[in-house]
Amino acid sequence: MSERVTVSYVGTIAGRTCSVVSSVDVGAVQNGFMEPTMREYTSSQFSRGGPDGSVPPYMDPCLLSSIVHDFNNLLTPVVIALEDLQRRRAGTSRELGKIDAAIYCAFRAKVVARQLLEFANARPPRPEPTDIRQLLEQFEVVLANVLAPDIRLTLHFAGNLPLAFIDRELVERALLNLVLNARDAMPAGGEISLATALEFPPTSKATRPQRMIRLSVCDSGVGMDDRTLKMAGQKNFSTKANGSGLGLAVVRRIVESLSGGLSIISALGHGTTIDLWLPAISADSSK
Ligand SMILES: Nc1ncnc2c1ncn2[C@@H]1O[C@H](COP(=O)(O)OP(=O)(O)OP(=O)(O)O)[C@@H](O)[C@H]1O
Ligand SMILES: [Mg+2]
Structure with a gap:
C-alpha cells in the first residue's frame, strides 16, 4: 500500500x-x-x-x-x-x-x-548586448519544429547590424508567439520570413530619434481585416476558436519592457508583417 x-x-x-x-x-x-x-x-x-x-x-x-x-x-x-x-x-x-x-x-x-x-511570471528584463543574427540562427531549429512541413521558414540578415541591447530569452519568447500566429494564419501552408534591418521606427516621439533594429516576422497567410488589425494585441482578443488572445499582448509587453515597440502591417488575403523594434548599441542618431 x-x-x-x-x-x-x-x-x-x-x-x-x-x-x-x-x-x-x-x-x-x-x-x-x-x-x-x-x-x-x-x-x-x-x-x-x-x-x-x-x-x-x-x-x-x-x-x-x-x-x-x-x-x-x-x-x-x-x-x-x-x-x-x-x-x-x-x-x-x-x-x-x-x-x-x-x-x-x-x-x-x-x-x-x-x-x-x-x-x-513577468520579470524585469535583463538586457545584454546580443547578436541578433546569432540568436536567430540558433533559435531557427526551435521555430522550425512548431511548423508543418508545408510552411517554409527563411532568414534574411542586413549587413553590419549593430548588437541589440535586449534580453535574449524574452525576445525568443516573443518570436515564438509571432511564428505560432503566422503558422495559424497559414492552414494550407506558405512562407514565413524573419528579417533584420537598422532603421528609424515609424512613430518615434524622441526629439533626436535613434535608429533601431527592426526584426520582422512576415507571413503569406490570411491577413487581418480592419477590426482584427485594430484589436490585435489587446489582452484576450482572439479570432481563434481556442485562442486565449494573450500572445500578442505578451509580445507587446516584452518589447515595451526593453524600450522597444511593435508595429503591424496586414492586408486581408495577402499576409501579415509584424515588426519588433529593438534598441541597438551604438546605433547612430543621423537624420
Ligand atoms: N500573423 C497573423 N496573421 C493573421 N492574423 C493574426 C496574426 N497574428 C495575430 N493575428 C490575429 O490577432 C489575434 C490575436 O493574436 P494573439 O496571438 O494575441 O492571440 P491568439 O493567437 O488568438 O491566441 P494565443 O493566446 O494562443 O496566442 C489572433 O486571434 C488573430 O486574429
Ligand atoms: Mg497567438
Whole structure:
C-alpha cells in the first residue's frame, strides 16, 4: 500500500515568497513513477479584493503561477495516454476522431497555461548586448519544429547590424508567439520570413530619434481585416476558436519592457508583417 507524505515548501516563485503544501505518494516515487504532485494552497495566499481592496478577488501572481504550473503538469500524462491510444489506433474511426480532438484540446489547454504563466511570471528584463543574427540562427531549429512541413521558414540578415541591447530569452519568447500566429494564419501552408534591418521606427516621439533594429516576422497567410488589425494585441482578443488572445499582448509587453515597440502591417488575403523594434548599441542618431 502506498504511503502519502505531506511536504511543506516555502520558496520563491516569480520573485515572491510563496508557501505550498504538497502531498506526495512515496510508494509511487520509490517505484520510479513520479505522479503529478497535488498541492493544496494556503488560504493566506488568497486576499479579498485587489491591491486597492477592489473586487473581484485579487489572485496573488505567485499563486496563479503555481496553479498554472500544476495544471500544465497534470495535462502531460493526459496527452501521453491519448497519444498512446492514437498510436495503437485503439478504437473505431469515430472514437479515433474523438481522440484526435481530445489531443488537440489538451494541447490548446497547454498553450493557454503557458500564456498564463508568461503573464504570471513577468520579470524585469535583463538586457545584454546580443547578436541578433546569432540568436536567430540558433533559435531557427526551435521555430522550425512548431511548423508543418508545408510552411517554409527563411532568414534574411542586413549587413553590419549593430548588437541589440535586449534580453535574449524574452525576445525568443516573443518570436515564438509571432511564428505560432503566422503558422495559424497559414492552414494550407506558405512562407514565413524573419528579417533584420537598422532603421528609424515609424512613430518615434524622441526629439533626436535613434535608429533601431527592426526584426520582422512576415507571413503569406490570411491577413487581418480592419477590426482584427485594430484589436490585435489587446489582452484576450482572439479570432481563434481556442485562442486565449494573450500572445500578442505578451509580445507587446516584452518589447515595451526593453524600450522597444511593435508595429503591424496586414492586408486581408495577402499576409501579415509584424515588426519588433529593438534598441541597438551604438546605433547612430543621423537624420
Ligand atoms: N500573423 C497573423 N496573421 C493573421 N492574423 C493574426 C496574426 N497574428 C495575430 N493575428 C490575429 O490577432 C489575434 C490575436 O493574436 P494573439 O496571438 O494575441 O492571440 P491568439 O493567437 O488568438 O491566441 P494565443 O493566446 O494562443 O496566442 C489572433 O486571434 C488573430 O486574429
Ligand atoms: Mg497567438
